[in-house]
Amino acid sequence: MEAVMTPTNQSVATRILVVDDSRVVRKVARRILEEAGYDVAEAGDGAQALAQCHVTLPDVVLLDWNMPVMNGIDCLRGLRRDFGPDEPSVILCTTENGADFIVSAIEAGAQEYIMKPFDDAILIGKLEQLGLTGRRQ
């Protein structure tokens, strides 16, 4: 669909899909992201996330590692298979913080990695590091 340029929609919110089996984590992430001007969607596992991406491709997927049905790494591999190496940007998110986990995430095609628990400074900082502010031009 072609965007119509009007004074109210010259900039569009960056779309972020938050994927986590914890409703609490999704809620916290949604609050942080919406306050910063991002447009947020949610999925409860990797399979749901992949299906949603085939309907509307977000700019970024904030992807939990350990989830039922389909874990984060398998979802990430599916995203790279279906949409290529660059889109959407993926930030893998987990309590695992060893260097080997981070290497695995990058090798599987993640752009970034954050460790739980995260706060607004870390999450927004990572998005800005990827050049993704709350509202894109």
Add this chain to the structure above:
Amino acid sequence: MTSFEEIATLVKSRSGLTLGPDKTYLLETRLEAIARRLGVAGYEALAPLLRHDRLLQAEVVEALTTNETLFFRDTRPFDHVRTVGVPRLLAGRPGNAPLRVWSAAASTGQEAYSLAMLFSEMGAALCGRAVQILGTDIARIPLARAREGLYSQFEVQRGLPARMLVKYFRKEDESWRLIKPIRDMVEFREWNLLSDAGSLGRFDIIFCRNVLIYFDPPTKSRVLEMLTARLVPGGLLFLGAAESVTGLTSSLRPVGGEHFVFEVPRVAATVG
């Protein structure tokens, strides 16, 4: 003189930092731990104790001048160094002299080490030039942390790309330590920006970001003149995005229309 004025006068004389009346929260929050340790109620009660205790004076100045920092804070200056700054400097100064870089408000070292990682990534683009990075700060305790090169989980997630984390850091318990080759690229020294910096020599690149905003106009001019005198001809001074040299010095001009990087025009540099 009120307690606030007394502490503000001390901090101004030692560091150049101007604390206006709107900064009472800074004294309340940053001096709270010192006051608690000494068993006195707040910064107001600290002022009389400061008058004859030089160690305490230093501690208070340090607490009020330590700035928050993060790796690759604002990526644009680093991109500029890599894509424009270094190629220009190398072309302008052929030979084998090392590139000298000064992180003038180094705090806990993230900026200086970000530069070290950036130069390490540049590899062959440096045409074999060695890089020497000096990190200075007025505050002793953050510098001690900088020398350690050990950062918390929180700190390494702020600004540092994950790829660089696994390449340049090693996990130690719950923290991450920079690898020795990167640590060895940086020397940290205690230094007051208001002092004569002649002994530091001259630099190709100076980062002095988000420092001038804390100074009054005469101090800003003085620091800018000092920094200008420390640049080699064609050298680059990087300031914070919100900082300006307008009305403060005529010795610097913006590079390529960017508002965060300045150079000394070659004629002015040879006079300095």
